[in-house]
Amino acid sequence: MLAPPSRTGHRSAVGAPEAERRLPRGRFVEFVRLIFVVLFAAGGYTVATQPPDASTQRTLLGVVLGSGIGFVLGGAFGRQTATAVSSMEREFRRVPAAEVVAGAAGLIAGLAIAALATVPIFRLPSALVAWTVAVFVYVTLAYVGYRIGRTMNAELFALIGLKPRAAGGRSDVVVVDTSALIDGRVLDLAKTGFLSGDVLVHAAVLQELQTIADSSDTNRRRRGRRGLDVVAELQREPTVQVHLIEEAGVHDVDAALVRLARDRGASLITTDHNLAKVAEALSVTVPRLNDLAAAFQLPVGPGDELTVQLVKEGREHGQAVGYLDDGTMVVVERANDRIGSSVPVVARNVIQTATGRMVFASLQGGG
Secondary structure: OOOOOOHHHHHHHHOOOHHHHHOOHHHHHHHHHHHHHHHHHHHHHHHHOOOOOOOHHHHHHHHHHHHHHHHHHHHHHHHHHHHHHHHHHHHHHHOOHHHHHHHHHHHHHHHHHHHHHOOOHHHOOOHHHHHHHHHHHHHHHHHHHHHHHHHOHHHHHHHOOOOOOOOOOOOOEEEEOHHHHHHOHHHHHHHHOOOOEEEEEEHHHHHHHHHHHOOOOHHHHHHHHHHHHHHHHHHHOOOEEEEEEOOOOOOOHHHHHHHHHHHHOOEEEOOOHHHHHHHHHOOOOOOOHHHHHHHOOOOOOOOOEEEEEEEEEOOOOOOEEEEOOOOOEEEEEOOHHHOOOEEEEEEEEEEEEOOEEEEEEEEHHHO
8 A cells, every 4th residue: 555645745756837937926916915905095095084074194094904904915815816826827738728629619608508598597486596596507507518518629629620739739748657757768758859748747656656766675766766767857858848647545546547648638658568458448549669669770780681782882992882772871891893783781880870871781791
């Protein structure tokens, strides 16, 4: 049984939310406080000058008391408002724009249906009952419309011939599990630009990494620390935005990750074969890191035998040059007398240059 996650520990591992760092919180609070001071000072002045024989001292006292109350209440209200705005901005940053647009359309549709449905309600004899039922209908249908719009955003955009991404969708959203963070290749994908957008890290994943990092076994401890280091490195990558997803009462981490990926329309990056199968069965996209690595392996390696058509002389004496089907240049030693013919060669070395790969080879049998 894993220990409950520490909110402080998770915040330090993933970092403060970007919205909180960008929001000019102090200025916003002071602006709200200024508004409250002006309003309450005006209120104090109005109250103090109500009696016909109001004195200057009484008026001044009313203005000072009103300003003081406005200063205190304005600060408290400003801080609460700034926190609410930061939370709302964080939530909107995690939701693709296509979902927001579809949700807004669903909300408007729900309100329109509610307006039609409440027409006969206002004919009830009791105005209180009519307004109570009308408010319930408006709130319920608006919420249902918003949820349906967000859930079916792809289908709604398809009805008008658009794709969510073309209609303003955000960059890719991916969920990473513990095995992918320990593996570390997800960081290489981010550094090379193959992975961009939002990376969702569940709090339960950080909990698992912390548990592994605190293990008495040296190998497990090293793997756990590697996973935590990968999270920290992802934080610093400019192409990705790491988000911590906190959820209470998680007993099955794998199920929580699959549910998170489905709810957010995200891909799940994992090296766990069984988890990948479960996710795919539930229509969650699972990029295969091993298949990606295999796709980028060199098609030719040292010792490979191949046949190449020699077409011209090389730069050095005795060299001949040919090309593979993918355009890779093959330089064959002591083969300038075989130019114009296809010859069997053995690859000796493969180097990567700014213009592509280059293979150095020799004729089979030393011919």
